[in-house]
Amino acid sequence: MVPDGLWQRIEPLLPTIERRYRNPGRKRIDDRKALCGILFVLYTAIPWEFLPQELGFGSGMTCWRRLRDWHQAGVWSQLHELLRVELHAADRLDWSKAVVDSSHVRALKGGPKTGPSPVDRGRTGSKHHVITDGNGIPLAVSLGGGNRNDILQLMPLIEAIPPVRGKVGKSRRRPKALYADRAYDHDRYRRQLREKRIEPIIARRGTPHGSGLGVHRWVVEQTLALLHWFRRLRIRWEIRDDIHEAFMILASAIICWRRLNH
Structure with a gap:
């Protein structure tokens, strides 16, 4: 496996674990x-x-x-970062744009970073927040409560993207543009993105259905589907949020590994 x-x-x-000389146990x-x-x-x-x-x-x-x-110990985050570097060195990362979205999952046992979901009859749930490059490769993931607004995780996701080395010159960290749906429509966050030299391309609320961004946004929906292909992430079974986040980061690293080899 x-x-x-x-x-x-x-x-x-x-991490290296030294075995005790006296009373080593099993x-x-x-x-x-x-x-x-x-x-x-x-x-x-x-x-x-x-x-x-x-x-x-x-x-x-x-x-x-x-x-x-x-x-x-940061093993999963380091693995994810290492694979992003290799993808960047192989010209597999598309920095011309990034796409952000979230998906709700039910949290049957409750715990931190859960809340009553407005899309699941108030049942307790969590949200998987993902930001990908233009090819759908996950750059960062986070876990939030099911009742939390998606836009509150926008800037934390941007900040969670570490500098990606792999080529001669300065490390890449920021995409040129960010695509998002109506849930991220707020002028305050548009200004914050522009301050980071990221062009916000976000659908406006109140406009007729069909923003025209689907040709760009489908990649993040595909990535969310790939994350939920791992059955442990379809439903949050863990009370501890750090254990569920560990599964999320490990699954993201495996997706990067598959992209690197195919």
Whole structure:
């Protein structure tokens, strides 16, 4: 489940754990096997406690701890950044434009960054916020409450895009233009985007349906569909928001890995 090329990029990012000389306890399960267990849960949405141990992944709690610890150590963010650099070096990133959108998911157990959804009869939910380049490659993702306005995550998403190296010269960080739907229509945020030298191309509220931006915006909808292809992200099962965000960043990195290889 973990291709050799992907593992060669992840392994150097993992924190080194020294085994105790005295009272070492049980032998620590191999990191690659634990990663296989994490990906198995991400792909299938199987509960941690039902993770098949006969597959050699270790217990579900062991894999959960590795996901938590590696997220806290910044492994998934570093992996995502590394793959963005490789895509930039291979001329796969389209910096002429960026596209932003969000998608609602139900949060069955509640927790931080949830809220009553106005599009799901007030049921508790969260939102996946995504900003992509012109080719639909995820540049940054974030998690928010289901009742939070999309536009509140616009500038945090822009700021979350790290400088992307990979070529001679200054690192790229800002797209030339930003495409968005009516949910992001606000002159205040248009001014903030222009201050960052980003041209806002945002549909206006009150105009007839069909803004003409669909030819540009479909890429982010495709990326949201790819994120939700990972079954663990279709419904938020985690009470802890950091665990769900870890799954989101890991899934984004896998999407980048696939784009790099295809």
